[in-house]
Amino acid sequence: MNNSTNALTPTKLYCDIFGHNYEMSKQVTYHVKEYTCKCCKKQMTTDGNGRLTELTPKFKEINSILSRIYANKMNRMRSRAFQTTAA
Secondary structure, three states, X not given: OOOHHHOOOHHHHHHHHHOOOEEEEEEOOOOOEEEEXXXXXXXXXXXXXXXXXXXXXXXXXXXXXXXXXXXXXXXXXXXXXXXXXXX
């Protein structure tokens, strides 16, 4: 039985031979980033230990929540800095 998800495409073959060519697609926080392979579009993210791991739905949810928390923190820090310089 043929499975279309295991089909050998030229881009997948390239990545299998030479390795993936990741580029940063999203910066979640200063130290957490999401990467996408330029050839096969495989998505990866950094885990809690800083290693690349596959971007599963669980990690997508974690990254979106982390991004929201980080943005709120940065907004609070900016408003505090503005209040101290204005005073």
